Amino acid sequence: DGGITQSPKYLFRKEGQNVTLSCEQNLNHDAMYWYRQDPGQGLRLIYYSQIVNDFQKGDIAEGYSVSREKKESFPLTVTSAQKNPTAFYLCASSIVPGAGETQYFGPGTRLLVL
């Protein structure tokens, strides 16, 4: 059963704490993406990775970090430098990067600040 999984479904962060959101795909896709969704604002790109061991900043990368050590995995760390982390985080992947390559999304992780 192929797809993209994200965990956990809900995550609580204390002030000053770093937290890591997991994203795994078994679709053999090269490219992976992280988006942040706030109410009424659509999706904003945080980071994306076109290939293992390489990634690029998106539009709102400040306060976030990523790694891409394996093709299947693209974890996102929300650092203490991100002052407003409460949002719904969506991971996506596509076969290869580039225009015309459809992105497929995971179920999302909702991050809440205590």
Next chain:
Amino acid sequence: GEDVEQSLFLSVREGDSSVINCTYTDSSSTYLYWYKQEPGAGLQLLTYIFSNMDMKQDQRLTVLLNKKDKHLSLRIADTQTGDSAIYFCAESIRGNNRLAFGKGNQVVVIP
């Protein structure tokens, strides 16, 4: 630059047709997409259209593309309660490895 705009809210009676509109600014778009998001879930790809097409039909879904006005629409025929969701349009740009998303259009189907 990339800028995708959508209206925010639409209510429709069950069985009627619903039309969701989207405008985009970048004329070098290659593909345009419609995604559906149900409450608390990720985005589900509904359909897409290549920029050299005017129309695409897929069961109850019809996508119309007006390249001159940079206007994209999604028509859902025989709208059902399961169609209640947020609908996002998105464009991909030639030479760019990203999608630009609109802010979404909330569709509420009234039984």
